[in-house]
Amino acid sequence: MNANIIRPTPEPTLRRLPAYHRVLQRLLDRGRTVVSCTHIAEDLGLDSTQVRKDLAATGIIGKPKVGYAVPALIDSIETYLGWKNVTDAFVIGAGHLGGALLGYDGFKAYGLNILSAFDNDPAKIGTTIYGKDVLPMDKLPDLVERMHVGIGILTVRAASAHEVADIMVMAGIKAIWNFTQVKLQVAPSIIVENMDLSASLAVLSRKLAERNEVSVSPVIPL
Amino acid sequence: MNANIIRPTPEPTLRRLPAYHRVLQRLLDRGRTVVSCTHIAEDLGLDSTQVRKDLAATGIIGKPKVGYAVPALIDSIETYLGWKNVTDAFVIGAGHLGGALLGYDGFKAYGLNILSAFDNDPAKIGTTIYGKDVLPMDKLPDLVERMHVGIGILTVRAASAHEVADIMVMAGIKAIWNFTQVKLQVAPSIIVENMDLSASLAVLSRKLAERNEVSVSPVIPL
Numbered sequence: 001m002n003a004n005i006i007r008p009t010p011e012p013t014l015r016r017l018p019a020y021h022r023v024l025q026r027l028l029d030r031g032r033t034v035v036s037c038t039h040i041a042e043d044l045g046l047d048s049t050q051v052r053k054d055l056a057a058t059g060i061i062g063k064p065k066v067g068y069a070v071p072a073l074i075d076s077i078e079t080y081l082g083w084k085n086v087t088d089a090f091v092i093g094a095g096h097l098g099g100a101l102l103g104y105d106g107f108k109a110y111g112l113n114i115l116s117a118f119d120n121d122p123a124k125i126g127t128t129i130y131g132k133d134v135l136p137m138d139k140l141p142d143l144v145e146r147m148h149v150g151i152g153i154l155t156v157r158a159a160s161a162h163e164v165a166d167i168m169v170m171a172g173i174k175a176i177w178n179f180t181q182v183k184l185q186v187a188p189s190i191i192v193e194n195m196d197l198s199a200s201l202a203v204l205s206r207k208l209a210e211r212n213e214v215s216v217s218p219v220i221p222l
Numbered sequence: 223m224n225a226n227i228i229r230p231t232p233e234p235t236l237r238r239l240p241a242y243h244r245v246l247q248r249l250l251d252r253g254r255t256v257v258s259c260t261h262i263a264e265d266l267g268l269d270s271t272q273v274r275k276d277l278a279a280t281g282i283i284g285k286p287k288v289g290y291a292v293p294a295l296i297d298s299i300e301t302y303l304g305w306k307n308v309t310d311a312f313v314i315g316a317g318h319l320g321g322a323l324l325g326y327d328g329f330k331a332y333g334l335n336i337l338s339a340f341d342n343d344p345a346k347i348g349t350t351i352y353g354k355d356v357l358p359m360d361k362l363p364d365l366v367e368r369m370h371v372g373i374g375i376l377t378v379r380a381a382s383a384h385e386v387a388d389i390m391v392m393a394g395i396k397a398i399w400n401f402t403q404v405k406l407q408v409a410p411s412i413i414v415e416n417m418d419l420s421a422s423l424a425v426l427s428r429k430l431a432e433r434n435e436v437s438v439s440p441v442i443p444l
Contacts, residue, residue: 008429008432009432015418015422015424015425017424018403018418018420018424019405022380022403026381044405045407080428081424081427081428082427082430083427087427096325096326096328097322097326097328099322099325100319100321100323101322103318103322106319106419106420107419110423110424110427151426151430159248175426177423177426181240181244182241185267191426191429191430191433193423193429194422195417195422196237196240197328197417198240198328198332199236199237199240199241200237200399200416201240201329201399202240202303202332203233203236203237204373204399204413204415205309205334206302206303206304207397207415208304208373208396211396211397211411211413212372212396
């Protein structure tokens with residue numbers, strides 16, 4: 001085994017790990033110190049083989065017929081997902097959504113610390129949102145470098161998403177959490193994770209419409 | 223063809239339609255009245271056959287070698303996704319995230335109108351957030367019925383997500399937009415669309431960590 005060879009973890013595994021962490025934390029709160037894959041799998045409606053495989057990605061192997069030590073497993077997931085080394089981030093775009101994210105305290109549990117926001121709007125620059133400064137965009141390159149910030153949370157309007165993403169990349173941002181509906185075209189070395197509210201809402205609205213159409217349609221004779 | 227037979231649209235198609243709409247709207251703003259699948263596909267980095275198939279789901283067929291009339295295509299997508307019939311929704315959980323969504327003006331373009339929020343916290347009940355009332359949870363069933371609200375946006379903490387989701391379903395909510403990290407177990411007739419920030423963030427953080435690990439690892443001799 002060579003520690004320098006990094007095998008990327010499959011995305012579905014990464015997406016499930018926070019849910020395992022939540023189940024484990026709840027068990028620990030209730031005084032449980034040992035848990036099996038089967039238990040976690042049942043709690044989340046997953047397959048236990050899948051759970052075992054996902055947990056193995058964090059580098060922890062359970063004991064056959066015993067299971068996992070709950071605190072060790074929590075620790076393993078937190079280390080693996082980087083929740084222990086808090087990662088600093090900037091929000092780019094201090095509109096409603098950007099402002100909301102500045103005030104959302106739930107990110108800290110996942111190791112994300114939003115330092116401040118950047119915007120081009122003179123009416124916003126110099127204000128604070130939930131105690132965090134809104135700074136002018138032209139300060140971004142300097143602050144990314146000085147504060148070693150790797151993550152930029154993109155919350156501008158779709159029309160300026162591409163232009164702003166380019167500015168972020170030039171400023172030295174390595175990973176973009178993209179809350180716009182724009183599919184960004186950036187260099188392959190830049191990590192982009194999409195969080196598209198409009199796409200999610202489209203699924204919800206249409207399914208609801210289809211459900212309502214079905215329920216009012218007359219019975220079709222056999 | 224029988225209009226009463228509803229074939230559910232594949233989710234990936236639904237997720238792409240808002241992006242097509244954005245491209246089309248931009249073309250229309252520039253005075254373009256006709257567009258081809260190829261043009262849309264290139265703009266979004268997709269396959270043109272895929273685009274044609276997705277657009278056909280909304281009930282519109284382009285003319286060979288001519289393409290689509292841009293205004294008709296915009297209209298078709300908007301009608302299909304229900305953006306023209308504004309859908310009312312309640313936010314359940316008036317914390318930071320719930321409050322943020324109450325203030326986010328971007329939903330209106332997608333036909334979602336958030337009427338008010340519900341919470342159990344006496345300190346929040348009776349206040350307004352961005353001009354919208356925070357109401358007590360026990361008023362939910364009555365208001366869902368009287369105002370015919372189908373969508374509930376769940377933004378409570380993970381620990382109470384299941385309990386609150388059950389209350390929403392009993393109150394008559396048909397579709398839950400789930401912003402918690404909890405995989406909800408509800409009746410199959412209830413539509414659940416997950417918007418899990420922690421899962422998305424897990425992917426982003428880990429990829430960034432893997433990227434940094436790779437970049438600092440020594441060159442392995444051949």
